Amino acid sequence: MAATTLPPEPTVAPDGAVPVPRRKRRRKRLALNRLRDGLIVLFLVLTAIFLLGAVVGDPAESLAPPEATQEQVDRIRSNLGLDRPLVAQAGEYYSGLVRGDLGESLVIARNQPALPLVVERLPSTIRLTIAGLLFSVLLGVVPGIVAGVRPGSLVDRVGTFLATAGVSFPYFWFGQILILVVAVQLKWVSVLPGNDVSAYLLPGITLGIHHGGRLFQLVRSATLDELDKSYVTVAQSKGLGYYAVVLRHILRNIGVVLATMVGWEYARMWGGTVFLIEFTFAWPGIGKLVTEAAQRHDFHVVQAGVVVAGIFVVVANLVVDVMSAAIDKRVEVS
Amino acid sequence: MRGTSGPLLEVEDLHCSFLTPRREVRAVDGVTFALDPGESLGVVGESGSGKTVTALSMLRLFGPASKVRLSGRATFEGVDLLRASPSHLRKVRGGRIGVVFQDPLTSLDPVVPVGEQIAEAIRLHKDVTRKEARRKAIDLLERVGIPDPGGRADDLPHRFSGGMRQRIMIAMAISCDPQLLIADEATTALDATVQAQILALLLELRRDMGMAMLVISHDLGVVAALCDTVQVMYAGRLAERAPTKPLLETPAHPYSEALVRLVPKLDDRTHHRLRPIPGQPPVWVSAAPGCRFAPRCERSIDRCDDHTPPLTEIAPGHTAWCWKAETPVLSTPMDLSGTRGWTERDEQEVHP
Amino acid sequence: MATVVIVDDPIRLGHRSWLSKVRGRGWWGWVAVLVLIGAFAVAGGLISPYDHTQQVPREKFLSPLESGSRGLHVFGTDELGRDVLSQVIAGARLTLFIAMAATLIGASIGCLLGMLAGYLGGWVDRVVMRLTEAQTAMPMFLVALLLLSSLGPSVWNLIAILPTYIWPTFARLIRGETLRMRSAAFVEAAVTIGCRTRTVLARHLLPNLASRVGVLLAISTGQVILSEAGLSFIGAGVQDPDVTWGLLISGGRTYLTVAWWPTVFPGLFAGLTVFALNGLARRFTETGAR
Numbered sequence: 010m011a012a013t014t015l016p017p018e019p020t021v022a023p024d025g026a027v028p029v030p031r032r033k034r035r036r037k038r039l040a041l042n043r044l045r046d047g048l049i050v051l052f053l054v055l056t057a058i059f060l061l062g063a064v065v066g067d068p069a070e071s072l073a074p075p076e077a078t079q080e081q082v083d084r085i086r087s088n089l090g091l092d093r094p095l096v097a098q099a100g101e102y103y104s105g106l107v108r109g110d111l112g113e114s115l116v117i118a119r120n121q122p123a124l125p126l127v128v129e130r131l132p133s134t135i136r137l138t139i140a141g142l143l144f145s146v147l148l149g150v151v152p153g154i155v156a157g158v159r160p161g162s163l164v165d166r167v168g169t170f171l172a173t174a175g176v177s178f179p180y181f182w183f184g185q186i187l188i189l190v191v192a193v194q195l196k197w198v199s200v201l202p203g204n205d206v207s208a209y210l211l212p213g214i215t216l217g218i219h220h221g222g223r224l225f226q227l228v229r230s231a232t233l234d235e236l237d238k239s240y241v242t243v244a245q246s247k248g249l250g251y252y253a254v255v256l257r258h259i260l261r262n263i264g265v266v267l268a269t270m271v272g273w274e275y276a277r278m279w280g281g282t283v284f285l286i287e288f289t290f291a292w293p294g295i296g297k298l299v300t301e302a303a304q305r306h307d308f309h310v311v312q313a314g315v316v317v318a319g320i321f322v323v324v325a326n327l328v329v330d331v332m333s334a335a336i337d338k339r340v341e342v343s
Numbered sequence: 344m345r346g347t348s349g350p351l352l353e354v355e356d357l358h359c360s361f362l363t364p365r366r367e368v369r370a371v372d373g374v375t376f377a378l379d380p381g382e383s384l385g386v387v388g389e390s391g392s393g394k395t396v397t398a399l400s401m402l403r404l405f406g407p408a409s410k411v412r413l414s415g416r417a418t419f420e421g422v423d424l425l426r427a428s429p430s431h432l433r434k435v436r437g438g439r440i441g442v443v444f445q446d447p448l449t450s451l452d453p454v455v456p457v458g459e460q461i462a463e464a465i466r467l468h469k470d471v472t473r474k475e476a477r478r479k480a481i482d483l484l485e486r487v488g489i490p491d492p493g494g495r496a497d498d499l500p501h502r503f504s505g506g507m508r509q510r511i512m513i514a515m516a517i518s519c520d521p522q523l524l525i526a527d528e529a530t531t532a533l534d535a536t537v538q539a540q541i542l543a544l545l546l547e548l549r550r551d552m553g554m555a556m557l558v559i560s561h562d563l564g565v566v567a568a569l570c571d572t573v574q575v576m577y578a579g580r581l582a583e584r585a586p587t588k589p590l591l592e593t594p595a596h597p598y599s600e601a602l603v604r605l606v607p608k609l610d611d612r613t614h615h616r617l618r619p620i621p622g623q624p625p626v627w628v629s630a631a632p633g634c635r636f637a638p639r640c641e642r643s644i645d646r647c648d649d650h651t652p653p654l655t656e657i658a659p660g661h662t663a664w665c666w667k668a669e670t671p672v673l674s675t676p677m678d679l680s681g682t683r684g685w686t687e688r689d690e691q692e693v694h695p
Numbered sequence: 696m697a698t699v700v701i702v703d704d705p706i707r708l709g710h711r712s713w714l715s716k717v718r719g720r721g722w723w724g725w726v727a728v729l730v731l732i733g734a735f736a737v738a739g740g741l742i743s744p745y746d747h748t749q750q751v752p753r754e755k756f757l758s759p760l761e762s763g764s765r766g767l768h769v770f771g772t773d774e775l776g777r778d779v780l781s782q783v784i785a786g787a788r789l790t791l792f793i794a795m796a797a798t799l800i801g802a803s804i805g806c807l808l809g810m811l812a813g814y815l816g817g818w819v820d821r822v823v824m825r826l827t828e829a830q831t832a833m834p835m836f837l838v839a840l841l842l843l844s845s846l847g848p849s850v851w852n853l854i855a856i857l858p859t860y861i862w863p864t865f866a867r868l869i870r871g872e873t874l875r876m877r878s879a880a881f882v883e884a885a886v887t888i889g890c891r892t893r894t895v896l897a898r899h900l901l902p903n904l905a906s907r908v909g910v911l912l913a914i915s916t917g918q919v920i921l922s923e924a925g926l927s928f929i930g931a932g933v934q935d936p937d938v939t940w941g942l943l944i945s946g947g948r949t950y951l952t953v954a955w956w957p958t959v960f961p962g963l964f965a966g967l968t969v970f971a972l973n974g975l976a977r978r979f980t981e982t983g984a985r
Contacts, residue, residue, distance in 0.1 A: 053829035061842060160408045177973050178966030179924045182944055185951055185958055193952050236407045240452045243444055246404055247464040248437030258452045281836025285925050299837055300929050303844035311841045318834035403699050411699045
């Protein structure tokens with residue numbers, strides 16, 4: 010009788026032959042779909058930037074000296090290629106994008122290509138976003154899980170309050186206060202940006218207060234939702250302690266969701282917060298360059314900044330989506 | 344019944360209430376009963392009658408966000424579980440008492456392979472290596488009738504059907520040879536045929552392992568198939584307790600009578616209509632004296648409204664909490680033979 | 696972890712849980728904050744102790760609670776001797792005006808597109824959803840900079856640009872709810888007995904949505920206040936002599952090491968307003984869920 014024979018030696022158990030490739034294929038297809046969607050969104054974003062530029066971006070008026078005649082303005086305009094039909098401009102924009110040519114700087118660095126100016130500042134901004142991400146995770150994810158696991162506890166209530174404050178108060182204002190208290194009054198760290206690790210501290214914390222606050226809220230509610238699921242009670246009925254259930258089951262279940270949330274917050278940094286922080290801390294990154302360029306109506310530099318930031322937002326979202334599609338085991342179910 | 348040295352489980356005056364931000368909701372309000380080793384006890388009642396909470400209170404198994412007040416005693420193997428240390432409780436949970444929950448779709452962790460989930464329970468209670476635990480888990484999967492257990496131990500729960508998942512849940516619950524198996528609506532969410540298979544499996548396991556069972560169900564058929572004794576709960580209190588046969592044939596409490604009458608019978612010649620119990624069970628109950636069922640009871644008398652009925656013994660082992668319970672009230676007793684036969688037939692098909 | 700209290704006496708009758716006394720009262724505080732700031736915006740001239748534009752160069756950088764020739768300066772004075780409290784009160788009006796106008800415009804656009812997408816489905820739905828995705832992926836801060844540097848910074852340009860920050864959230868909410876409603880049992884029941892889908896949706900969708908849109912409006916207003924403050928902070932938003940909290944923070948920035956109060960107080964008020972909006976939103980989401 011089959012029931013009495015011993016099962017085969019449990020080496021690495023062979024999965025059912027048919028279902029596994031099908032499952033993997035399904036995940037792969039999902040990942041590819043998300044890649045396609047991401048590329049469509051990227052195209053839309055780049056097009057939108059072009060259209061906005063075409064509609065409002067007439068730098069000729071602002072470039073020309075106030076006393077310039079209409080003729081002079083027109084000459085500037087034709088030099089910039091702004092008098093040609095929209096379709097021709099679009100063609101040039103896209104071919105320029107492919108070649109990495111987004112026009113020339115008109116004010117800040119006269120006649121230098123705009124894109125290299127922005128790209129040059131890229132490493133500095135990337136380093137700052139990573140510092141910000143680290144602080145966000147530190148301030149948001151871990152306390153968020155603790156609060157979610159013990160709803161109504163002191164950690165939860167204090168954390169919820171602080172997180173709401175973190176997302177509610179203007180983060181650049183927090184930055185100013187940090188500069189004032191930590192750097193000016195206490196003289197703990199230097200306010201001057203440099204290669205020193207301590208230079209990342211204040212801007213990183215400021216980003217962490219804002220994005221960490223949001224992460225806290227998201228992570229807490231994701232954890233709370235997970236607690237209601239009956240597998241938590243079942244795991245406890247097996248004799249696992251509550252914190253063991255958290256570590257061995259809940260974290261495993263929300264891992265992908267957590268990674269997705271962190272990725273979203275990273276994308277949100279590129280959506281704007283990091284640039285404002287750069288401006289606040291005089292950080293030599295894209296944000297500082299672009300705000301200066303904007304103040305001096307250097308249209309192409311601003312546009313190049315927008316394009317680079319837009320690419321980062323889309324790619325960050327895309328990486329998160331594709332990765333979660335590829336690793337989330339539960340995706341197969343839905 | 345086996346030779347015993349006292350009951351396995353003694354629940355005395357158990358109260359349990361949940362604190363919500365707005366009010367305190369009583370779920371169990373003074374329940375007393377005992378369970379002998381190897382005995383199988385059924386608890387029936389409508390949803391909300393407190394039968395599940397009674398079982399979970401004994402193990403202090405509540406949702407992580409809930410705030411609960413307990414009082415009374417639940418003595419299991421000589422230790423009051425309500426006041427037991429967390430570490431003792433963890434040993435009892437899964438080790439001495441196994442639980443099978445209602446919904447097999449959500450009861451298993453969706454991202455952990457089923458074999459690992461069973462092995463986890465084994466490793467918590469037995470000093471075995473990872474490999475031995477896995478092997479035991481595969482044995483258990485085979486024991487509960489999962490085909491190709493070695494191959495399927497690494498599958499995630501969503502790759503199994505509802506009935507299969509419930510079998511896996513049962514394997515998990517019995518993995519450490521518990522003295523008591525609590526089956527909380529274990530077959531409710533399943534199709535009728537699958538339900539029969541699971542009942543057959545539970546019967547077989549009980550016979551082979553000699554464990555006591557606490558079967559919580561709103562289905563009298565399930566209880567009739569599995570249990571020696573049945574107790575009926577209403578609004579957080581016990582209404583009646585009796586050996587299965589007398590309870591189903593000659594219920595003494597009007598509520599039990601109504602429940603029994605509500606079981607549709609195909610071969611009933613008299614063709615009387617199903618008579619639903621008028622009214623609704625109370626959503627939350629007050630502590631005021633009186634019989635909880637009185638507002639819906641056909642036989643209630645004035646005394647029922649303001650005097651809590653005492654325990655009345657109708658026959659040895661047959662008790663009811665009712666003022667009018669001296670005489671059995673059912674005119675057409677429930678036919679038990681059909682239920683039994685149906686289950687046994689089915690068992691034959693599943694385990695040849 | 697479940698909190699389990701073991702008590703040795705059975706439960707008493709009608710015991711009100713200790714939780715109810717602690718919870719569920721705090722939100723009145725947020726209402727009070729919003730009423731105060733609303734009063735600043737509506738009746739700023741009456742409440743304000745002094746004219747916020749009045750410059751007294753000899754009395755620059757008076758600390759909070761210091762008195763000058765005009766009297767007490769609760770929040771001190773700035774680099775031109777202007778009263779900071781009066782500035783904060785004056786800033787409330789334009790800040791809230793921009794925030795509410797931009798939020799209402801964004802919410803209207805979002806609701807309209809969301810309803811179209813949910814009701815018409817098909818390619819309309821796909822286009823709208825792609826647009827929301829693209830909009831969400833736009834680095835809005837820099838885009839706003841681009842537009843404002845080209846169009847020139849002004850209150851009206853701000854009100855034109857800020858709605859783009861928030862409409863996708865509304866569109867997604869409304870679309871999702873419309874879709875859910877269309878397949879809801881009671882809508883199908885109403886259609887079965889001969890009501891027109893459109894009528895049913897109009898009559899049931901909007902009331903059902905009201906509370907959730909209200910919550911989203913509160914959150915979005917907060918978001919817009921922060922965005923406006925950010926743009927004004929770097930000089931691409933509101934310009935002198937108009938005054939918003941963001942601009943005030945920016946104005947104090949240069950003198951931060953000399954005087955903290957012209958920076959701190961406007962930011963505090965901006966933050967409190969957004970905090971109150973978020974607090975209320977959370978409170979109503981939680982009640983809705985219960």
